[in-house]
């Protein structure tokens with residue numbers, strides 16, 4: 416497929432990207448979190464801005480510096496991220512969920528610091544499900560023709576699990592990272608495969624996060640322009 420000009424092909428478009436990892440507070444000093452650095456989401460933001468897009472980056476607990484020319488909205492928890500993403504997505508041409516969103520949060524937030532109890536074991540932490548933001552975005556679509564993209568890391572049966580997840584979420588594209596030792600289709604050094612709802616799949620060789628980001632934007636542009644770049 417012939418490519419348009421990557422310097423301008425997102426001009427006039429508004430794209431929303433979530434990045435980083437949510438933190439779910441237990442008490443004023445503790446949280447349940449994850450190790451997401453935010454680098455892939457920030458790479459998506461800088462590459463989209465370089466291609467002319469107006470970019471809203473919803474950043475969850477990332478230590479990275481705000482990219483230049485990008486509107487950064489901070490969110491701590493999954494519920495805060497959901498609010499910020501849905502708000503920004505209302506007029507977006509594309510939404511990319513690169514953030515690691517906690518599947519669960521503590522059922523109760525303790526207003527005071529939780530104390531250990533003498534003579535008894537630790538109290539169990541009860542968890543409740545967080546809303547699935549990607550599924551919600553996919554079902555609702557802030558505007559006509561909006562492209563919705565998800566990310567997933569899978570350790571085994573990468574393609575089968577990825578396909579099932581894409582269908583379950585209802586998004587247009589799912590970037591599946593192959594993690595762990597078992598690479599069932601391990602003949603190449605591909606680090607990711609972008610699965611599309613139309614049945615196609617694009618392997619992305621191991622490389623910088625900006626290269627994967629640019630491939631994602633290529634596929635988004637194809638869909639925004641009806642496959643005629």
Ligand code: CTP
Nearest residue numbers: 512513514516545546547548549565566567568
């Ligand atoms: N995601 C989301 N809201 C959640 C959980 C995940 O929007 N509550 C998004 C992530 O940002 C990512 C995609 O969904 O883009 C896939 O995340 P993943 O954790 O792989 O999906 P889950 O449905 O949570 O599946 P699993 O049980 O494998 O964790």
Ligand code: CA
Nearest residue numbers: 515516517518
């Ligand atoms: Ca999950």
